[in-house]
Amino acid sequence: MPIVPDFPDAGRGAEDSDDHHGHGHGRRDRGAAPRGGPPFHDQSPSPQEPMDEPPPPASGPPNRRRGRGQPGGSAKSDGPASAGREKKRAGRDLKAAIGVGVGLGAVIVASLFVVRAVFVGVIVVAVVVGLWELTSRLQERKQIKAPLVPLALGGAAMVVAGYLRGAEGAWIVMALTALAVLVWRMTEPPEGYLRDVTAGVFAAFYVPFLATFVALMLAADDGAERVLTFLLLTVVSDTGAYAVGWRFGKHRLAPRISPGKTREGLFGAVAFAMAAGVLCMEFLVDGGTWWQGLLLGLAVAVSATLGDLGESMIKRDLGIKDMGTLLPGHGGIMDRLDSLLPTAPVVWLLLVIFVGGG
Structure with a gap:
């Protein structure tokens, strides 16, 4: 959860609008959508992110720009309306992103150096919320019902076991969590069983198990x-x-x-x-x-x-x-x-x- 905010026309703001933590690696060229098929989801304009305004009609001298007060003239960047458009085009609220990032950083550093057990709790909260976001998006977009309850309980136990019992404890809880996912899904009709439990085991590995290594470092x-x-x-x-x-x-x-x-x-x-x-x-x-x-x-x-x-x-x-909307600007x-x-x-x-x- 790096807390570098997103920026317009660069990094994730320009590619995936993912977040962190400006993890972007460059500008996005115009016309980057693949030919012969629809553009990537995050390349298509969303209702909140209007496309660039079309150029003014080709009337008058070709090399003369329209002024601010002329009909059809483009708004200057120092105007409030233009600032709002730039903010929307960025896809992120930069002030909110910075504020949330600073707040998260303060909580992390304070819990890390004051009481280690509190930082373990921070990891657990991040894991449970991350599992909720992932399983919710899987169900909404793919109708995959990865059981959240055993994942959340097993994920929290996995982090705590890793901190208290080391890698061996984490592996044991990971195995028990996978077994719990298999059993929990049996309470529903068999259609889609293999698909759902496969997604559940993947979610258990991807979020809590990998996060457990932070608890191992902390120990x-x-x-x-x-x-x-x-x-x-x-x-x-x-x-x-x-x-x-x-x-x-x-x-x-x-x-x-x-x-x-x-x-x-x-x-x-x-x-x-x-x-x-x-x-x-x-x-x-x-x-x-x-x-x-x-x-x-x-x-x-x-x-x-x-x-x-x-x-x-x-x-x-x-x-x-995005996987969720919990963190403004991120x-x-x-x-x-x-x-x-x-x-x-x-x-x-x-x-x-x-x-x-x-």
Whole structure:
């Protein structure tokens, strides 16, 4: 749940309108919709996001612009109406996005360094809400009924077990959660049983199990510093991708999945994350060295990008723009977790290899 807000015409605001945490990798070129078929869901104009106004009629000298007071003249960017249009075109309320991001960051940092048990509760809340968003969208768009009750209870237990009993406890609860999903679905007609339980097991792995690795990091002696390193590297990776991609992005990274991401943006994510990794391993993580920070930053940039692309694939399949509307200016909780979830096990594993389990 990186908390970098979305920005217009760049990053996710231009590609998936996903959220974070400006994880965009570049500008979206005009006419990016694939030929021979309908455009991607988030490329088509929504009722709240009007298309650019058509050019004025070709009357008068061709090189002369219409003034503000002339009929048909375009509004200047300093006018309130124009500002409103720009805000709508961005697809996000920037002030709300920044406010929500700052608030989330304050809650996370305070709970992380004051009382660790409170931060475990933050993880549990994020997991349960994320499961609710995911299962709700599956039912709305695909009529897939992944049972929420066993998923929510099992997901919460999974995070707590990971913090208290380690990886072994997390695996045991994961297996019990999958079994509970199979049994719970038996109370309904058999039609669609395999489809529903498959989606349920996938949801259990995708959200709570991956999130449990954050609790595993937290359980170490320097757990707060490890979790902070994980969060900082993911946010810095997203920010680097947005900044470099917006300024220099020309070559698309995965146009069929996320047209706004560019290879230049990926290089920016790698560079920013590797620099941040060196600082974090030198000054935050006990026993860390600079070269380990380089490897850690590289791994975070790759896993965060793949996580973002993975959720983009899910949303394109579902035909939705955001997983939810809970966070103003950001979308849903799952739109904040997309790059964090797959990055958590990567950071946990590398830190165990580099400096031990703590």
